[in-house]
Amino acid sequence: MSIGRRLAPSARFALVTPSRQFPSGAPLSLPRRVALIDWAAETGAIILADDYDSELRFSGRPMESLSSLDRSGSVLAIGGFSKVTFPGLRLGYVVGAPSLIDRLAQARAREGAPVATAAQPALAEFIAGGGLARHLRELRQRLGARRLALAQALGARLGDVLTVAPQEVGMHLAAVLNAPLQGWESDVAFAAFAASRGLSLDPLSTHAGSAEGRQGFLLGYAAWDEESLAAGVETLAGLLADGQGDRTDQAGG
Template sequence: MHLELDGHGPLHAQLTRALKSVLAGGGGIEVGRLPATRQLARDLRMSRNTVLAAYEQLRAEGFIAGRVGSGSYVTPSAKEGDPPARSLPETRPPQSAFARRGRRYHQHAQMPGRATPGMRYAFSYGVPYTNPALIDAWSRELTRAAAYTPPAYPMTQGLPALRRAVCDYLARRRGVQALPEDVLVVAGTQQAMSLSARVLLDVGDGAVVEEPHYTAMREVLQMHGARVDTVDVDAQGLRVDRLPDPPPRLVYVTPSHQFPTGVAMSLERRRALLDYASRHDCWIFEDDYDGEFRYDARPLAALRSLDRSGHVIYVGSFSKVLFPSLRLGYLVIPPGLREDYVNAKWQDDFGSPAIEQAAMAGFIGDGGFERHLRRTGRALEERRSALLAALHRELGDELDIADSQAGMHLVAWLRRFSPGGVDALIASARQRGVDLYPIAPYYSRPPERGGLLMGFASMSVAEIEQAVQIVAGCLRAMPDELAWPR
C-alpha cells in the first residue's frame, strides 16, 4: 500500500488522511482486510501507537470495521465518497455586511514599525524598550501567579486585584480617579476600540479620528459600519473648532502624545473638546498609549482626569510599556456604560487570561511595574538625546525635527526633497541595512512634505549613531531630480 503523508499536523492525523484517500480512491485495495497494525507500523517505520490511533479514527468515522480475532476491514461505504482534497477550492460564499466591510477597509498592512528581516539597524516605532531584567521579573510573576490562580473561568470584567491595582496606578501617575468597578480588562487597545464601536455605534453613525491618525483605529470603526471623518491636528492637538456638524457619536484622540505627530493637546483644546462632548452628548475615546514617558516634566494628566460629565472612555495598554505579546490593557468606563461593555466583552471571549492578569496585579502591587517605568524612562531619554544629537550633527541642514518631548519616536521632515523622495531614501537606506519608516501612511490625505517616523527604543546609543551616519550618506547621495523645484 502506497501512502503519502502531507506533512501537516500530528503524524497520526496525517496517516488517517492518507488512508482515507487510498480507501476512497481505490489504490488497489478492494473491500477487504487492512494490514495488521504491527505490520503497517514496520512498513512505514512509525510507532504502532500512531497506526492504532489512525485506525481508531477511521473506525469511528465508518471507513473500517473491526472483527474480533480477524482484523480491520474496509467498509463498502468507504468508497462511496470522493477522495479528500489536499486543499479546498477557494469559494466565495455569501458574506455578512461586516465581512464585506472588512475586505473593503482592512489593508492587511504589517504591524506598526516592525523591522524588515535582515536589517542591521531599524528605527522601529511602537516597539517598547525591553531588557533582560524585565523578562526575568515577569517570569517570576507568571510563575507565582500560576501557582495560586484558580483554574476556573475568570470574571469577565477582569480580576478584582488587577482592577484595584490599575485604579491605584492611574491615581498616582495619570491623575485619573476611578473605582475598580469602572475598569474593564481587555486584550489591548484594538479590542477596546472594537468593543466601543459595538457598544456606542450603530451602522451609519458618525465617528471622528485625528488627521494624521493610527490607521488601525479607523479601520476598526469602518469595519463596524461607522462613517469616519478626519479632523486636522496642529501644534496644540485636535482642531476642536473643525469638528463636524452634525456632531459624531465618537471622537478618537491621543491627547498626551498624538500619534504620529507627537504633539500634546493643549489645556485649552482639552477643555474645548470636553465641552463639545458634553453639549452634543458624544463620546471621547482617549487612547493613552505611551503617556507615561515624558522628558521635560512629569507625565501630563490624562484627559479623563478633567472630565466632569462622564463622556470620556479612557484606554491604557500594558503592551506598549512592557511588550506587545502580552496583549493586555484596560478601559475606564463611565458608570452608565459598565454593563454594556461587560456584556460585549463576554460575547467576545468570556474574559482575558487570568494568570497574566494575576501576574500583572502582582507586578504593579509590589512596585515592579513602576521600577520598570523609571528604568525604561531613563534608557529612552538617553537614546532620544543620542538620536537628536546625531540628527542635528549629521543632518541639521536636511531635516526639520519635530521633537515631542515624549514617547518612543519623533518625526523628521525632509527639507530639500518632495514626498516622493522619502521612498527613494527608504530604499537606499535598506540597501545599506537601515530600516526607515514613512509618516505618509498615517494620513488620509498625502502630507505636503515627506517625513519619517524615527523610533529610538529598539537600538542602543551606539547603533543609533551608526545608523544616522548611514542615513546621512544616503540622503546626501539622493539625485537632484527628486529635490523640490526651485
C-alpha cells in the same frame, strides 16, 4: 473642534490620543481638550481616550487628562501594558463611569474570546508591589538616553537637512525635511533607495491625509543602544550623499 463639528455634525463618538498624535508626536492642547469635553457634554457623545506612550514622558509636565476634566461621565480612558512590558502579556484596562463600564463588560462577555486570566493576578501583584513603577522609571531613563543620542546625532550630522519635530513622549522621533531632497521625487522614493542599501526608513508623507503632507522620516530608538543609533545616522548621512551622486550619474548618463 470647529472642523470636527462641521465635518461630522451628528458624531456621537470620538477616538483620540491626547498624549501624542501620530506621527508628529504633538500632544492635544489643553484648550482643545476642554473643547472636546464640552462637545461631549453638549451632545451626549462618548470620548475614547487612548493615552498610549503617556508613561514615557521625558520632559515637561503632563497636561490634565481628559478624565480629570470630565464632569459628565463622557470619557473612557483605555491603556495597555504590552508595549511597556512585553508583547505576549496582552492585557489592558479601561477607566470610566460605572454605567459605561457595565455596558462594556456586557459586550465583552458576549464576545466569548478568552482573556489571560493567569496573567492578571501576577500583573496586579507586580503593580501593587511597586515593580511596574520601578520598571517604568528605568525604561524612561534608558529610552531618554537613546532619544537624546539620536536627536544629537541628527542635529550634528544632518541638521541642515532634517529638523526633529518637538516631542516629549513616546518611542520615535519625527524628522522633517527642511527642503525637498534634490534629485528625489519624495521621501518615499528615497526610503526605497535606502531599503535597497539595508537601512529601513518610514516615510513621513505616507501618514499624511493629503498629498501636501510634510516629508521626512519616522525614526525609532527603543530597540537600539546609543552607539547603534549614532551609526544609523552616519549610514543615513552617507546614503543621502551617495544617493544624490547616483541620481546625478543617472541623469548624466
